[in-house]
Amino acid sequence: MKNIDIKNLTGMFLIAVPGLKDPNFERTVVLICDHTKDGAFGLVLNRILLNSFVPLLGWLDIKESVIDLPVFYGGPVKPEQGYILYTPEGNYHPSIKINDTITLTTTKEILIDIAAGKGPKKFFFTLGFAGWAPGQLEYELMIDSWLIAPMNEKIIFDTPIGERWKASANFIGVDLDRFVCKQGRV
Numbered sequence: 279m280k281n282i283d284i285k286n287l288t289g290m291f292l293i294a295v296p297g298l299k300d301p302n303f304e305r306t307v308v309l310i311c312d313h314t315k316d317g318a319f320g321l322v323l324n325r326i327l328l329n330s331f332v333p334l335l336g337w338l339d340i341k342e343s344v345i346d347l348p349v350f351y352g353g354p355v356k357p358e359q360g361y362i363l364y365t366p367e368g369n370y371h372p373s374i375k376i377n378d379t380i381t382l383t384t385t386k387e388i389l390i391d392i393a394a395g396k397g398p399k400k401f402f403f404t405l406g407f408a409g410w411a412p413g414q415l416e417y418e419l420m421i422d423s424w425l426i427a428p429m430n431e432k433i434i435f436d437t438p439i440g441e442r443w444k445a446s447a448n449f450i451g452v453d454l455d456r457f458v459c460k461q462g463r464v
């Protein structure tokens with residue numbers, strides 16, 4: 279694996295270590311969507327908020343949907359704001375390109391297209407996001423709250439939700455069942 283720049287983790291996974299007891303992030307996988315000197319922004323990938331987005335259709339001004347999808351808990355910040363990760367087949371502006379295979383948008387138009395069966399092939403809908411102030415994420419990494427892993431599109435879109443935490447750690451050769459949270463002293 280290439281060297282990791284902990285000052286720019288855009289497009290990387292953060293995997294909560296088993297000892298992380300913050301209820302917002304315990305046993306989570308977070309995709310970092312943007313990380314600069316001004317802080318970091320990410321989405322939790324393995325917590326469902328609602329099993330169906332049908333109750334939100336009226337709020338989104340969508341009359342009906344040909345499909346149903348779960349609504350994920352993206353994090354504790356701005357829980358009223360929706361975020362859609364998707365594979366960029368269409369053009370939904372404004373969007374943030376996280377890497378060549380994943381794009382992020384907040385536009386309602388993509389949900390209208392998804393509800394009509396005309397949206398991108400792969401997508402992921404969350405409410406809320408995870409945010410870190412300048413230097414906060416780097417500090418959390420220094421105190422061993424998170425493991426860092428390359429983003430894996432299959433984990434985001436294809437792995438069952440309950441398996442994403444362990445699957446993302448397994449991707450970098452870490453067995454979370456055998457993980458020791460703190461180092462001992464000699």
